[in-house]
Amino acid sequence: MRLSLIQGTKQHRAYLVGAWAFAALVLILVPFVRLPWIFGNPTGQLQNWTRTLAFAVAILGLNLLIGFSGQISIGHSAFVGLGAYVAVITVADHHWSYFAALPVAFVLCFVVGCVVGLPALRIKGLYLVVVTFAIGIVFPTLVIRYETITGGANGKGVTSTIAPPTWTSLDPRDRMDPLRYRYFVLLIVAVVMFVLARNIIKSRAGRAMVAQRDNPTAAAINGISVPINKVIIFGLSAGFCGVAGWMLMVNQPFASDISFSVQLSITLIIGLVLGGVATVSGAIPGAIVVVVISHLFEQLTDAKKLGPLRMTWLASRPGRGGIVSMVFGALLLIFVFVLPGGFIDGLRKLRAKFVTITTRPAWLASINPSHSVPALEASVVATAASPVLADNSTIL
Amino acid sequence: MTTALDATSVSIEPFGIGRKIRRRLEEIGIRGVAVTAGVFVVLSLTFVAMDGLKLYWQRFLDGLANGFIYAAVALALVLIYKATGIINFAQGSMAMFFTFIAWVLSRQQSWPVWLAILTAMLLSSVFASGFERVFIRPFDPANHLPITIVTIALLSLIDGTAIYVWFADPKAFPSPFPSKPRQDYVDIFGARVFYATLGIWITVILMTIGVTLLLNRTKIGLAFRAVSSNLESSRLVGVNVGRTLQFGWALAAAIGTLAGCLVLSDSRTYLEPSFMAKSLVFAFAAATIGGLDSLVGAVVGGLLVGQMQTMIGGYVHFIGSDLVLATTLAIIIIVLLVRPSGLFGKVRVERV
Amino acid sequence: MSLLEIGGLTASYGPVQVLHGIDLHVEEGEVAVVLGANGAGKTTTIRSICQMVSTKGSITFQGQSLTGKSTSEIARMGVAHVPQGRGTFADLTVVENLEVGAFRRKEKNFSSDYDFWFGIFPRLAERRAQLAGSLSGGEQQMLAVARAMMSKPTLLLLDEPSLGLAPIIVQDLFQRLRTIKDEQGVTMLVVEQNASLAFSIANRAYVLEAGAIALSGSADELKNDDAVRKAYLGY
Ligand SMILES: Nc1ncnc2c1ncn2[C@@H]1O[C@H](COP(=O)(O)OP(=O)(O)O)[C@@H](O)[C@H]1O
Ligand SMILES: [Mg+2]
Numbered sequence: 016m017r018l019s020l021i022q023g024t025k026q027h028r029a030y031l032v033g034a035w036a037f038a039a040l041v042l043i044l045v046p047f048v049r050l051p052w053i054f055g056n057p058t059g060q061l062q063n064w065t066r067t068l069a070f071a072v073a074i075l076g077l078n079l080l081i082g083f084s085g086q087i088s089i090g091h092s093a094f095v096g097l098g099a100y101v102a103v104i105t106v107a108d109h110h111w112s113y114f115a116a117l118p119v120a121f122v123l124c125f126v127v128g129c130v131v132g133l134p135a136l137r138i139k140g141l142y143l144v145v146v147t148f149a150i151g152i153v154f155p156t157l158v159i160r161y162e163t164i165t166g167g168a169n170g171k172g173v174t175s176t177i178a179p180p181t182w183t184s185l186d187p188r189d190r191m192d193p194l195r196y197r198y199f200v201l202l203i204v205a206v207v208m209f210v211l212a213r214n215i216i217k218s219r220a221g222r223a224m225v226a227q228r229d230n231p232t233a234a235a236i237n238g239i240s241v242p243i244n245k246v247i248i249f250g251l252s253a254g255f256c257g258v259a260g261w262m263l264m265v266n267q268p269f270a271s272d273i274s275f276s277v278q279l280s281i282t283l284i285i286g287l288v289l290g291g292v293a294t295v296s297g298a299i300p301g302a303i304v305v306v307v308i309s310h311l312f313e314q315l316t317d318a319k320k321l322g323p324l325r326m327t328w329l330a331s332r333p334g335r336g337g338i339v340s341m342v343f344g345a346l347l348l349i350f351v352f353v354l355p356g357g358f359i360d361g362l363r364k365l366r367a368k369f370v371t372i373t374t375r376p377a378w379l380a381s382i383n384p385s386h387s388v389p390a391l392e393a394s395v396v397a398t399a400a401s402p403v404l405a406d407n408s409t410i411l
Numbered sequence: 412m413t414t415a416l417d418a419t420s421v422s423i424e425p426f427g428i429g430r431k432i433r434r435r436l437e438e439i440g441i442r443g444v445a446v447t448a449g450v451f452v453v454l455s456l457t458f459v460a461m462d463g464l465k466l467y468w469q470r471f472l473d474g475l476a477n478g479f480i481y482a483a484v485a486l487a488l489v490l491i492y493k494a495t496g497i498i499n500f501a502q503g504s505m506a507m508f509f510t511f512i513a514w515v516l517s518r519q520q521s522w523p524v525w526l527a528i529l530t531a532m533l534l535s536s537v538f539a540s541g542f543e544r545v546f547i548r549p550f551d552p553a554n555h556l557p558i559t560i561v562t563i564a565l566l567s568l569i570d571g572t573a574i575y576v577w578f579a580d581p582k583a584f585p586s587p588f589p590s591k592p593r594q595d596y597v598d599i600f601g602a603r604v605f606y607a608t609l610g611i612w613i614t615v616i617l618m619t620i621g622v623t624l625l626l627n628r629t630k631i632g633l634a635f636r637a638v639s640s641n642l643e644s645s646r647l648v649g650v651n652v653g654r655t656l657q658f659g660w661a662l663a664a665a666i667g668t669l670a671g672c673l674v675l676s677d678s679r680t681y682l683e684p685s686f687m688a689k690s691l692v693f694a695f696a697a698a699t700i701g702g703l704d705s706l707v708g709a710v711v712g713g714l715l716v717g718q719m720q721t722m723i724g725g726y727v728h729f730i731g732s733d734l735v736l737a738t739t740l741a742i743i744i745i746v747l748l749v750r751p752s753g754l755f756g757k758v759r760v761e762r763v
Numbered sequence: 764m765s766l767l768e769i770g771g772l773t774a775s776y777g778p779v780q781v782l783h784g785i786d787l788h789v790e791e792g793e794v795a796v797v798l799g800a801n802g803a804g805k806t807t808t809i810r811s812i813c814q815m816v817s818t819k820g821s822i823t824f825q826g827q828s829l830t831g832k833s834t835s836e837i838a839r840m841g842v843a844h845v846p847q848g849r850g851t852f853a854d855l856t857v858v859e860n861l862e863v864g865a866f867r868r869k870e871k872n873f874s875s876d877y878d879f880w881f882g883i884f885p886r887l888a889e890r891r892a893q894l895a896g897s898l899s900g901g902e903q904q905m906l907a908v909a910r911a912m913m914s915k916p917t918l919l920l921l922d923e924p925s926l927g928l929a930p931i932i933v934q935d936l937f938q939r940l941r942t943i944k945d946e947q948g949v950t951m952l953v954v955e956q957n958a959s960l961a962f963s964i965a966n967r968a969y970v971l972e973a974g975a976i977a978l979s980g981s982a983d984e985l986k987n988d989d990a991v992r993k994a995y996l997g998y
Contacts, residue, residue, distance in 0.1 A: 634866065644850035649835050
């Protein structure tokens with residue numbers, strides 16, 4: 016059976032509302048569902064879902080950069096780290112509330128991002144790639160160096176957490192309730208960030224920047240300041256990662272140098288590619304995959320949590336930490352070749368088997384073919400995806 | 412502004428003896444050279460005034476050793492960048508992995524060190540060729556993003572494998588240079604230069620000469636330069652682009668492996684899966700300062716960064732050695748703000 | 764059998780079809796020109812021969828099909844292509860450009876070839892050690908032609924050699940192309956917008972309009988065709 020829909024009609028709108036409602040339902044039910052042992056104990060599971068939200072926001076930030084500039088950053092772990100330390104330091108040492116730290120994390124990362132991106136005003140090419148790589152490697156050394164503020168290699172934690180207020184009727188002393196509350200708080204933050212990203216992309220400036228990525232000269236002729244936009248986008252993507260860092264700390268308030276190494280950047284990039292390069296919604300499946308894989312690996316190799324599989328040979332191997340990287344690297348290679356558009360692209364292909372969405376009646380399309388309306392997600396970025404992996408011209 | 416000035420200076424017809432050198436200087440931007448040299452001299456005089464000539468000289472020579480290593484790694488990066496327009500993020504990891512192979516051969520199989528190093532270099536070339544053929548060539552060379560992602564995948568794979576196989580605990584690498592305790596240095600004008608240091612200088616210089624000859628005197632070298640300059644035209648004259656880039660990957664891998672082994676010939680560094688990270692960042696800095704597309708720039712940039720590292724660590728006490736990496740990064744950003752094409756980046760003159 | 768035979772050639776950039784079934788042939792030893800306005804598909808035609816765009820239809824060179832071959836294989840078969848915009852190697856010196864041009868040849872020493880081409884283009888001789896990127900447009904065009912000829916090609920493809928050059932330099936260039944034609948006997952397929960120049964060296968001509976051959980015939984026939992005269996020669 017095939018469903019055939021025409022974009023802009025009532026049926027199509029109903030389909031979209033249905034899809035959205037389903038997604039919302041899933042997100043709301045997540046903290047109440049229990050998965051099998053392999054996904055950890057109930058609190059661990061919930062914390063991982065919350066962690067997924069943070070990763071999704073970070074991947075989204077990275078995707079903004081790739082989508083707009085076609086460039087990859089291998090140093091955004093530093094911005095995640097910066098956001099995290101802003102949260103931990105202000106809350107632990109200066110007794111701020113977490114919520115006060117949130118805008119600071121965003122703004123500080125935005126500003127640092129802009130400063131770092133500044134030379135891009137004058138330099139074309141790979142400058143940002145090189146500098147971001149350096150930043151990614153430098154950040155942990157700074158954490159060590161300023162040990163008195165950051166706690167250095169021993170890390171720094173906060174004892175206070177965001178507790179559910181009374182009107183929620185959640186019990187602050189319950190094992191699960193505070194975690195559920197934090198999940199929902201961060202869910203709201205994540206939704207705000209996603210809406211923000213979508214609006215940035217759909218804005219006039221956003222479209223202009225996509226145009227710039229595909230054809231810098233044309234954009235310049237149209238009076239768009241290419242380099243300034245580039246700097247701002249870099250700042251924004253850094254800001255998103257800062258927020259993600261803050262989210263990680265709300266979830267599990269502990270930061271140390273190794274949690275924000277280049278390895279984290281690579282993990283984010285893997286999530287990004289797995290989800291879908293230069294898409295908005297791809298950040299979600301991407302984040303789920305990287306968090307779940309890291310977690311599964313921990314479950315399987317931690318001697319204390321061996322579970323029924325009893326992989327003792329692995330748990331006793333000192334180099335077992337390398338396996339996650341190997342799995343991630345292999346996955347990345349497989350995806351670039353087999354499904355270069357990531358999960359989102361895969362989903363679209365799958366959906367295309369059951370649902371056909373005709374863009375517009377042919378006579379309308381011929382009048383203004385460039386004006387196809389983005390549907391469920393605002394991936395204008397994806398629609399113009401020429402330097403991107405796949406030609407994602409259809410939209411989920 | 413700067414670019415325009417330099418561009419006009421290139422069009423002046425050079426003549427007479429040394430015109431080749433002069434043209435070369437003009438190509439790489441004579442102002443960049445002059446300014447850099449000026450800053451260098453002024454700082455050097457300051458440092459000499461601070462702690463005396465002897466200490467300065469010692470530090471200068473130490474910095475040179477680091478610099479040559481960074482130059483080698485930067486050379487590998489720039490080779491790939493010039494030809495493909497991408498940064499091979501896996502360059503450092505490949506170097507690390509095959510340095511481990513050299514270690515396995517020399518320590519566990521008891522091969523002579525140099526034979527082990529050469530074998531590792533060869534193996535790394537074979538590996539890089541194969542990897543290029545299977546995972547890079549299927550992509551359109553003009554489409555950089557997927558290729559960059561593939562190099563990141565390779566980085567993750569190699570790092571993971573190295574950690575799995577060799578763990579994270581540091582291992583001592585056999586020195587390829589004479590290293591008998593207390594007889595392992597020479598005296599150069601009052602400064603103590605270890606044979607290892609001297610060996611690094613000589614090895615990198617020889618290697619650079621070798622690479623230059625390879626690129627300038629052989630057919631594959633010419634093809635490589637042609638592909639770096641204009642991909643489409645290279646195809647039109649019948650250059651096999653795929654195989655030429657494969658050569659570039661192989662060459663860069665071998666250089667990287669050699670550099671990895673040289674990093675470890677300093678007895679204070681140990682072999683462990685992340686030992687290349689620091690050198691890699693300094694090499695990135697060197698390549699960027701050098702203008703990313705210039706082989707000469709990579710070498711000069713490497714030497715400069717080596718000096719920066721030693722001098723900042725030695726003289727600028729409030730920064731100290733922990734922050735050298737961060738300071739170098741800051742300096743790069745400032746340099747690039749002032750001179751976008753890097754100190755030695757070639758100013759391209761394109762008249763239509 | 765013609766040296767180059769193209770039948771029912773269509774070509775597209777992504778979803779956009781640009782050529783709609785072109786038939787064209789070039790005989791051994793002659794010069795064929797393809798005339799046409801901007802955007803008619805001349806460059807696309809010549810790029811199709813070198814398989815730089817995706818094509819359908821048949822292209823045979825010396826009886827061998829070129830479709831599906833790689834651009835560099837085709838170059839090694841003896842098809843030299845001077846692309847629109849010249850495509851010189853800006854970072855290589857003039858001599859090195861010539862050396863790359865001879866890439867498909869097996870010999871090691873090309874100094875007599877250099878001398879020969881420097882004889883034809885003396886301006887290049889003065890600049891032999893200079894980077895090609897620093898040459899003027901006219902010099903670059905000469906270099907591009909000389910580079911293509913260094914491969915001792917069977918077929919030379921020239922894409923708008925007059926583009927962006929001052930009239931006097933264009934005259935000079937075509938003078939030399941004529942010399943090359945007479946002395947080297949190389950078969951050429953020249954794409955041009957400048958019809959009078961093109962006719963000055965052509966034996967055969969095609970007029971391309973909107974991706975299809977509108978007119979074809981011997982150069983003399985077309986030169987005197989009223990439509991061609993009005994549209995391309997301006998009298
Ligand atoms: N790279 C390209 N991508 C898409 N369309 C192209 C491309 N190159 C040329 N075209 C289109 O193909 C048509 C023919 O172009 P071209 O062969 O360059 O014409 P000519 O050389 O006769 O001026 C034009 O309409 C042009 O817009
Ligand atoms: Mg044309």
